[in-house]
Each structure stands twice: as C-alpha cells, then as structure tokens.
Amino acid sequence: MLAHLVLSSTQVGLLDPKASNADFPSSPPPMELKPLPDHLKYAYLDTEQQLPFIIVNNLHQEQEDKLLKVLRQHKKVIGWILSNLPGINPSIYMHRILMEEAAKPIRQQQRRMNPTILDVVKKEVTKLLTVGIIYPISDSQWVSLIQIQNSWRVCIDYRRFNQATRKDHFPFLFIDQVLEKLLGKSHYYFLDSFSGYMQIHITLEDQHQTTFTCPFGTFAYTHMPFGLCNSPSTFQRCMTSIFSDLL
Numbered sequence: 001m002l003a004h005l006v007l008s009s010t011q012v013g014l015l016d017p018k019a020s021n022a023d024f025p026s027s028p029p030p031m032e033l034k035p036l037p038d039h040l041k042y043a044y045l046d047t048e049q050q051l052p053f054i055i056v057n058n059l060h061q062e063q064e065d066k067l068l069k070v071l072r073q074h075k076k077v078i079g080w081i082l083s084n085l086p087g088i089n090p091s092i093y094m095h096r097i098l099m100e101e102a103a104k105p106i107r108q109q110q111r112r113m114n115p116t117i118l119d120v121v122k123k124e125v126t127k128l129l130t131v132g133i134i135y136p137i138s139d140s141q142w143v144s145l146i147q148i149q150n151s152w153r154v155c156i157d158y159r160r161f162n163q164a165t166r167k168d169h170f171p172f173l174f175i176d177q178v179l180e181k182l183l184g185k186s187h188y189y190f191l192d193s194f195s196g197y198m199q200i201h202i203t204l205e206d207q208h209q210t211t212f213t214c215p216f217g218t219f220a221y222t223h224m225p226f227g228l229c230n231s232p233s234t235f236q237r238c239m240t241s242i243f244s245d246l247l
Contacts, residue, residue, distance in 0.1 A: 010102050041070060045075045079194040083131045087223070095224040095234045097206040103164035105141035106220060110213045118215060124154040125216050131233045133198055134219040140211035143218065155227050156212045162229035170233040173240075173247065181247075197231050198223040200238060 033042060033052060043064070045051040055067065056131055069080075079085040112119065128134045147157045182188065193199065202210065210221040210228070224231050240247060 016206065022116070032154045045072050047076075051078075051080060065238065073167065079199075082127065082133070082195060082198075085195060087201065089093050090201045093200065095200050095206070095228075095231070097143055097202070097209050097230070098166040098192070099200075099209075100164050100166055102181045106160050106164075107143040108160070108213070110215065111145065113215065117152075120148065120152045121146060121154055121214055122216060123215060125219065129219070133223045134221050136217055137208060137211055137220040138218060140218070140220060141210040142209045142211055144210075144212045146214045156225060157207050158210075158227040160231070161209070168230040168233035168237075170237045172232075172236055188197055197226055197235055200224040200234060 006095060036042065038056065039058070040054055041055050041056050041057040045053065045068070053071065055064065059067070077086050100124045102110060103107055125134070129136075142161055144161050145157045147155060200223060207220050207222055210225065211218060212220075
C-alpha cells in the first residue's frame, strides 16, 4: 500500500505545472471533524493536529509512522481548499464538448431568487470567480440557468444544453469486478477526489458553452462542472488512464 502512495514520475506529470508550494495554504483551513466508526481514527499531517485524514486504528506504530511520512512528503498535492487544487495537467487530459449537428443555441433568461438563495449563490459565484474556475463572459450563444439543490448546493441546470450535446459512451467499471481484484490484499486505501470534476480543465474553444446566468452576471467555466451530461464519462476516462495499472 505504501508504495502506491508515493507519486511516480508519471503521476507527477499529471499535476498542473502552475501548482507550486505557494499554492499550499499558509495556514491550515478550519475543518469540522465528524464522528468516525470504531475501526477508524483521524491522523494529522501537521504537528498541531491540523490537516486531518482518516486511517484504520489497527496499524502497528511503525506502519502508521511510515504512512504519515509518505503523506507528509506529498501533502502539497492534496487539495485542502479549492484554491490549492493541483488539477490535471491540461497537456494530459481536458474535457471536450461536442454538439449535435442540428443543435441550435439556447439562451435562457435568469429567474428571480429569494434573498436567502441569492446570498448562497453570491458566495458560491464569488468563491469560484476568485480561484479562476469561472470567468465573466458576455458573448456566449449558450446560456443556462443556475439552480439550488438539496442542502443549498449550487449547480447549473444544463438539461436543455445536454439534449443538444453528443453523448460520450465511455464504459464504467463493474464494482464487483473491481472488488474481486482486492481478494487476498491486506491493506487498502481510499482516494476521495476533492472537487474531482473541477480538477479537469475544459478546452478553451468549448468553455463558452458552459455559460450560466445569475443576478450577479453571466459566467463560463474553465474547469469541468457537475451537470454536464459527459462529465462522468470524462472523469472515468481520466481516472482509468491514471490508475490503469491498478484496474
């Protein structure tokens, strides 16, 4: 397991070259730790119990020390906050958007929002704009609406846009077959990709098609958002490429 945690030269090439030590947060971001099952515990990459991650609690001390050492060596490639996501190097992989030949652009008009939702949208747009995941745009032929889902999660309603998009039919893995490959293994680890879709850039010529409107302006994505019909296929293809030797 420990060998897999060390970045190989191939994996290092997948990181965005623009990411540097300066991108790592100068002070650890605040975290709200949730209760864990009895077989798990929190460990920390910082000596003052900051930058938490979860491990099983039955590791020998030597195993835990080795694991901590490896993770601390590479903690700058772990995304703790949105602004320090390394991202996938655009020269390695990007998201493309191909439209059906007969598709006609659709510009949707923004709708009224109540003050509570308006505040949620403003915070989300400001956050994404600050870190460069979205940018202002005024000349896109495609404009979709913003919407709020459960727990005040902001997303874009791309349903009409998706109807005009050529579908990507990249196959997904069968979970039972993946689990069969774990047979006989003694150590496991889980990688939870923080804002995983947004670590993949959108090709420059396709970004304008992700445009959405809200009371604070009209914006397009530079990184792949949730809601696009081919986002899952793009993410699966990217992960399959990165972890092909483990699948």
